[in-house]
Amino acid sequence: MFDRPEGGESAVLVSLDFGEADYAESLEELRQLALTAGLDVRATVEGKRPKPDATYFVGSGKAEEVAAALQATESRVVVFNHDLTPSQQRNLERKLESRVVDRTGLILDIFAQRAQSFEGKLQVELAQLEHLSTRLVRGWTHLERQKGGIGMRGGPGETQIELDRRMIRERVKSLKERLAKLKRQRGIQRRARRxxxxxxxxxxxxxxxxxxxxxxxxxxxxxxxxxxxxxxxxxxxxxxxxxxxxxxxxxxxxxxxxxxxxxxxxxxxxxxxxxxxxxxxxxxxxxxxxxxxxxxxxxxxxxxxxxxxxxxxxxxxxxxxxxxxxxxxxxxxxxxxxxxxxxxxxxxxxxxxxxxxxxxxxxxxxxxxxxxxxx
Known part of the structure; x- marks a missing residue:
């Protein structure tokens, strides 16, 4: 997910306090996650709200503050200490003109970096695809153009986003079948130990x-x-x-x-x-x-x-x-x-x-x- 030039890609962290007792520990954990992912954390934007903003999660004023922090630190990535809805992530990326990663996306990136075994890589890919499948709502024009006709992928009138979703569903099904096979193999090994x-x-x-x-x-x-x-x-x-x-x-x-x-x-x-x-x-x-x-x-x-x-x-x-x-x-x-x-x-x-x-x-x-x- 991240480019990692020497010193790590520059990032701004964003965290809102909704009144949780463990807010300080959660923010420190986000910093550790960002460092583990190889990011160079240059600024942290904090705030308090009773509930998330439907459009930007942080509200329009705080979004402007995040934009200013990005410009001041010459950062390229914004990492939220929260899970964002697909529309919130899309709105933020448009407004900030920068990549926006939520907490789940950050953890998935770390898992993708660290998985070494064949099974571990399959599990990471499955988690990434299931997370991605809920995010195919981008405002990019290629997702809105219809595909179809003779010699084209997909059926008549099938949009790119529908094609992407179908490909993801097929890959997810394949991954689940392969993981189920590995699970059965482990069960045999476990019974032998018993x-x-x-x-x-x-x-x-x-x-x-x-x-x-x-x-x-x-x-x-x-x-x-x-x-x-x-x-x-x-x-x-x-x-x-x-x-x-x-x-x-x-x-x-x-x-x-x-x-x-x-x-x-x-x-x-x-x-x-x-x-x-x-x-x-x-x-x-x-x-x-x-x-x-x-x-x-x-x-x-x-x-x-x-x-x-x-x-x-x-x-x-x-x-x-x-x-x-x-x-x-x-x-x-x-x-x-x-x-x-x-x-x-x-x-x-x-x-x-x-x-x-x-x-x-x-x-x-x-x-x-x-x-x-x-x-």
Whole structure:
């Protein structure tokens, strides 16, 4: 989506406060998303409104302020901290004579940059096409000219916009069929793991909570990890032996975020299915973040949306080195470890994670043996 000359393409951020309690955190998150996308943020335009303006979302006066910021900073892109309707995006692009990207579009661009696996790229393309299909309302003249007749694409009188929509529908159908096939293949692999009594564990958590760093610590692998949003998109699975426990399959999944676009939740359903089908979720939490409670709530909300809210969780409170805390654990009323305090970066407290995994695995194996004995 973005051209990226050296230093990143220049951009102006726009964010309105509608009275949300987490407004400041949301704006900071937008800045991090823009940087992750490779943009050079040169200005931020803020404002307060009781509700969005139907035409420009920000109102005509604030739109003029955005135009002035674009000119003053010589920026080429406007990024909104909100989702825009297709007509609002079209009106803004006409008025500002610049590209306008909403929050969903920005996240989709980051996902397109980061997806590495074949399945991940298919999922990103599906999400992009489903988002684009609602935006084919541009005022460009080529979308209004009719196509048709002998030797022309499309049927008689079919407009370019209708042709575009039909092509998108056909591609979306093809992508969904290919993803469904990959889902069936994963199901076969999952059943094979169940037959071999191998516990399946998925790492979930807010983006940049340290999931990939923890995954690397536990598996001694080299999954890409960085202090940025959405450093990891593709699900990576590794088999690891836990002392006093046994073999465990660990899966590192995509990080969650506030207002995660529903198109992404749907498109990444196959990837997130690893969390749905897991025997245990390691919910990784950045204990040093001032927004950790809101982040925990957001992760739990998305887990409920995908049907993974019934999967047992082990809370891993990570980054204790940044919070000035010591390693530790907390047990629930049944005596099981439910929380551990660790630093995946330094390795402090990692033995507690392994201890908790070993306990959960022994409990799972005991349950399986009981079921087999009854059968």
């Amino acid at each position: 037959r071999s009594n191998v516990m399946s564990v998925s790492l979930v958590g807010y983006t940049n909570a340290g999931k990939s760093t923890l995954f690397n610590r536990l598996t001694q692998s080299g999954v890409y990890a960085a202090d940025q949003l959405f450093a990891t998109l593709d699900t990576t699975s590794r088999k690891v032996f836990i002392p006093d426990g046994g073999p465990v399959v660990l899966s590192d999944t995509v990080g969650f975020i506030k207002h995660l676009p529903h198109a992404l939740v749907d498109a990444f359903g196959a990837t997130l299915e690893e969390a749905v089908q897991a025997d245990l979720l390691l919910h990784v939490i950045d204990v040093s973040s001032t927004s950790r409670d809101a982040q925990i709530e957001q992760v739990d909300r998305v887990l409920a949306e995908i049907g993974a809210d019934e999967v047992p969780q082990l809370l891993v409170l990570n980054k204790i080195d940044l919070a000035g805390m010591e390693p530790g654990l907390e047990r629930d009323e049944y005596g099981r470890i439910r929380k551990v305090w660790v630093s995946a970066h330094s390795g402090a407290g990692m033995e507690l994670v392994r201890q908790a995994l070993a306990e959960r695995q022994r409990g799972l194996m005991d349950a399986i043996q009981q079921v087999n004995a009854v059968a």
